[in-house]
Amino acid sequence: MAATYEPIATTTLGSSANSVTFSSIPSTYTDLIVVYQAGVVSGAADLSLQFNGDTASNYSATYLYGSGSSAASARTSNGTKIDTTGLGYMDTTLNQSNIIQIMNYANTTTYKTCLVRVGNAGNGLSAVVGLWRKTPEAINSVKLFSSSNNLAVGSTFTLYGIKAA
């Protein structure tokens, strides 16, 4: 059977850091999946996403959120990042476990869409759809960064590649 779900890179933080970047991503897969379980050293923070180092206003996203007592939805347009924690946030636990799916990432003709399932039984959960509208290019790097406080020791990030065949 052909290999269709392969680890590309993994990082477990041995010291606190503001960001994790997967770079030089090969173009040999169909889709990408990032699985992370993370927290911050103090307070609370969002964990945001940028592709290929693009910091321009090329991102938009729609969020569905549940707090445990109420549901909400919101969106951003012409933003500089996609918030992978949705309308929730990381705290000092490592209880934030998210899965980011990036479809058809290597093509050079279309904008790129990602889906995020945000799981945090303490701070709420979200579903996110994000769109990156830079002039189409293959995604070769994924940067995940905290909005304020550094990511905590023990936070784990893994990038997988999925082949359609």
Next chain:
Amino acid sequence: MATTYTLIDKTEVGSGGTSSITFTSIPTTYTDLLVKLSLRGNDNSRVATWINITFNGSSSNRSWKRVYGTGSAALSESDTTMRLGSVNANASTSNTFGNAELYIPNYLSSNYKSASGDGVAETNATATQLDLNANLWSNTAAINEITFAPGDGTGWLQYSSAYLYGIKNS
């Protein structure tokens, strides 16, 4: 590079059904666990049922939140248990099974265990639900056993199935 998405175990429910589905003696050779479920509960009075989740047989130190859509509203709730939201029960359209998925990262770690998932139940002409779920087991033990039981009724009907996969990050 090695393929790392591996079937560990499966349950396909036979005639007579089963009260619950349990995976035991889960090996310690993976990074994450993923369970794919196709289920129909035996409660004849309901179109949908919870999936109650237990790790290592423990019913303490659990928490759960979900956000869900009913077809007419979006809502959220929480409880001191662990669940995957709705799959079909036996008052729903015949031969219809609900789908659900549970992802458990770092199931061997010495931190608390988070698990996220989704579940869907659909039946013709009656409102059901689709759910996103976040679970937390505030326990530092490695997960070696997972049980799925219906929240309503007494078991899962024939042709229900569950597949447990292990995912390695290297």
